[in-house]
Amino acid sequence: MSTPARVCVLLATHNGERYLEQQLESILNQEGVELRVLASDDASRDGTLELLHTIAARDPRVTVLPQGTFGSPSGNFYRLIDEADLDWAEFIGFADQDDVWLPGKLARHATILRDQGVDGVSSNVVAFDEHGRESLIRKDTPQRLADYVFETPGPGSSMLVSRRLMRLIREQLQNPDSPARKAWSHDLLFYALARAAGCSWYVDPEPTVAYRQHGENAIGANGTFKAAAKRLELTASRWHRKLVQIVVESCIHVATPAELPRLQWLHEVLSDVRGINRLRLARRAGEFRRTPRDRVILATLMVTGLW
Known part of the structure; x- marks a missing residue:
């Protein structure tokens, strides 16, 4: 890119101390973009909030909002969207507390958004567990006429969206006549609003996130019998x-x-x-x-x- 893209990553946490530092390290080590991280903690009872403040104290790119109670990852992300500085950010990403972002993720997706003129990008991911087992989770199959209200184009952690799309999403989250804020799957909601509004979305076949699977996942990858049964x-x-x-x-x-x-x-x-x-x-x-x-x-x- 001729000039580095300004990217704001929204990080939602809840009792995530165990994996948080590794995740934040993988975000802060992203190269080729001008980066800010805005973090919001949902009533953690472990050391998550203290860890966030420790990292923010040594890295000025990290800002921690006052702790609140939101009840779900989506509610926490909606709070972050309310607070994000969309005048500064060219693109906005979403980070879970327990994944690992692969090197080059943000620069690659910022380039796709700029060069292809799309408003949203997501990708395939590699799911992994505590035993080191890995599996590719494919999301780059051809889009259908109405898939956007039934399934996501990848985990929210793989998404990067334009300022224009984020403003549309924020408007609907703040629209008293819309039920958008009641949606408990933020990644599905973002993709759906984009497609319904005529915005284009690209699903990158190159995996950009190591998607950690463990007992505390809100939903998790649909690649095992246990996950399918759930x-x-x-x-x-x-x-x-x-x-x-x-x-x-x-x-x-x-x-x-x-x-x-x-x-x-x-x-x-x-x-x-x-x-x-x-x-x-x-x-x-x-x-x-x-x-x-x-x-x-x-x-x-x-x-x-x-x-």
């Missing part, structure tokens, strides 16, 4: 369907004329998912997920009423 249990509880409803309603507020009819149809059908509406949704499952396997699974869950 997702099925959540799906049967209508967790995902309720999230999709919130995201659809949020997207209607920013939708382009091309996207609005599709979102209005989804809003209507999702308001009463019984009988014929289950079949109507299942028939269009090909629009909702990016891989053939996931389309079949979703259609089956819809038809059987488990979704």
Whole structure:
């Protein structure tokens, strides 16, 4: 890049002392960008807040907001978005407390955003556990017409977005008529608002994050039987369907004329998912997920009423 991009990384923490220093080191060691980190702690009871202040004392690029209680990673990120300096930042990223960012992540994605003129970028990631086992989590499959309200384009920690998109996201989070702030998956919400508003999004096939898997993950990677069983249990509880409803309603507020009819149809059908509406949704499952396997699974869950 001719001039280094100004990047603000939003870091949400909660009882994350164990892995936090390694994560922050991988962020602060990013080269080729002008970097600031804004951190918010959600009522940690371990040494997380003290560690944040220790790191901030030795590195002026780190700012720690007053501790609060937010109840979820998404609520914490929404607070960070409220406080971020969007006049300074050209691009905004999102950091979990326990991953490891690979070298060159920010410079690579800032270059993609600049050169390709897109408003959002995410990537494949490499999941790893405490036993050293690794697996590639692919998210770079072709986008579908409405995948953006059903699945993310990668973990939020892999995302980098433009100032323009972040302002749109902030406006909707602060819009009293929008349910956006109720969405408990910030990464899905950000991607959905971008696509609904006609912003372009690129999914980088090059992994940029080592995605740590452990017992405290809010959701985690869907690459094991245990993780798949957890997702099925959540799906049967209508967790995902309720999230999709919130995201659809949020997207209607920013939708382009091309996207609005599709979102209005989804809003209507999702308001009463019984009988014929289950079949109507299942028939269009090909629009909702990016891989053939996931389309079949979703259609089956819809038809059987488990979704």
